[in-house]
Amino acid sequence: MLLSEAGIGLGQARILSGLSTSTPRSQRDLAAELNQTESNISRQLKVMKKHGLVNISKNKQDGRQRAVSLTAKGAKLYQKADKVLKNQQRSVMRLLSRSEADTLELAAQKLAR
Numbered sequence: 001m002l003l004s005e006a007g008i009g010l011g012q013a014r015i016l017s018g019l020s021t022s023t024p025r026s027q028r029d030l031a032a033e034l035n036q037t038e039s040n041i042s043r044q045l046k047v048m049k050k051h052g053l054v055n056i057s058k059n060k061q062d063g064r065q066r067a068v069s070l071t072a073k074g075a076k077l078y079q080k081a082d083k084v085l086k087n088q089q090r091s092v093m094r095l096l097s098r099s100e101a102d103t104l105e106l107a108a109q110k111l112a113r
Contacts, residue, residue: 027045055071
């Protein structure tokens, strides 16, 4: 559903989410936050840059690192993807009892750590 409605997969949506603040992030920080390898993040970012979703530049403090930020197109796509994901989450939660929803939420929070 995310791919068909927003045109990106979950991996790229997670990266957009990690970049949704206005401050550029390093690839290393993004990889650590998303529990992915730097090489995987780098590969995804190359594709996203090609599609005009992110800007990648050398970090001014450390030339070995890359600073990554969203373009206006990327920010717009993130908003669309976020809306799709929230709608999907609401659809799933409607299928559960209150107790089941609370348990699922608790489990998701533990897994996110």
